Amino acid sequence: MASRSQKFHGRVEGVDDPCGIAGCREPGEFRAPVTPGDFDGPGQWRYLCLDHVRAHNSSYNYFNGMSPDEIQEAQSPIAAWERTSRPFAHVGDPPPAWSDFHDPLDAIATRFRPGARASSAGPDRFTPGERKALKLLQLGDDADRLTLRKRYSELVRRYHPDRNGGDRSHERALGAVIEAYTLLKSSRAFA
Incomplete structure (x- = not known):
């Protein structure tokens, strides 16, 4: 053994x-x-x-045989950072440019659903229920995910009882805003 x-x-x-x-x-x-x-x-x-x-x-x-400058360069913790490296190969379409998006989550979602950006324009982007929700939130067909989030937070702050001194008269409007946002955030148009 x-x-x-x-x-x-x-x-x-x-x-x-x-x-x-x-x-x-x-x-x-x-x-x-x-x-x-x-x-x-x-x-x-x-x-x-x-x-x-x-x-x-x-x-x-x-x-042995190196000058002090060469020794310092060899001992530097970033000695190899200036070397270029090959980019990773990708299969299929290249990923979207990060500069095309305001929100990083939109870019990530688009990467995993390549058809989402292509279908973001056009008359059939929203279903009738989604169009009704957009109208309730006072948004147009050209709205993006960031605009949707901003509008939602504005309306929640406007209608929430904690922001209105406990006034519960806007509870129905608040519920409709939450329901519309929930429908739209899972929509294919905002994926």
């Missing part, structure tokens, strides 16, 4: 060759590059014992 963890990470088991350092008789169980910092390809390797691979690793300096 194999052990669950190895004591030394990187150890190459079953090596019969001695350490690559002249005069050392320990087995060369750890792989080390011949020229540190030159990893432009497969590279050349030599096998060292534990003590010599530790000495090799402690002498390695990534910044």
Whole structure:
């Protein structure tokens, strides 16, 4: 049964060759590059014992030969941000431009219902019940979701009893406004 963890990470088991350092008789169980910092390809390797691979690793300096400005640039947390990246591929139509919308939720809804923007203009945009609700809210056929929300909040503030000193005479109008808004906000025209 194999052990669950190895004591030394990187150890190459079953090596019969001695350490690559002249005069050392320990087995060369750890792989080390011949020229540190030159990893432009497969590279050349030599096998060292534990003590010599530790000495090799402690002498390695990534910044060796760099100017102070190059070192600062390499250590910068935003070192790779200026690199360009490829855009993700998309399937089908490209997504809508965010600048075409006043409300981000409208843009998201349009992305997942591509036909919604195309059908937003035209005489059959609203059903008769939706037209009646628009008339109640005093909105035209060209109203968008943002206009609908603004008008709804204006009318709720106007008719709510808390805003009228407890006067309940506008409760029926408030109920009609809420019902009209509920119908219109789930309409295909405002999707």
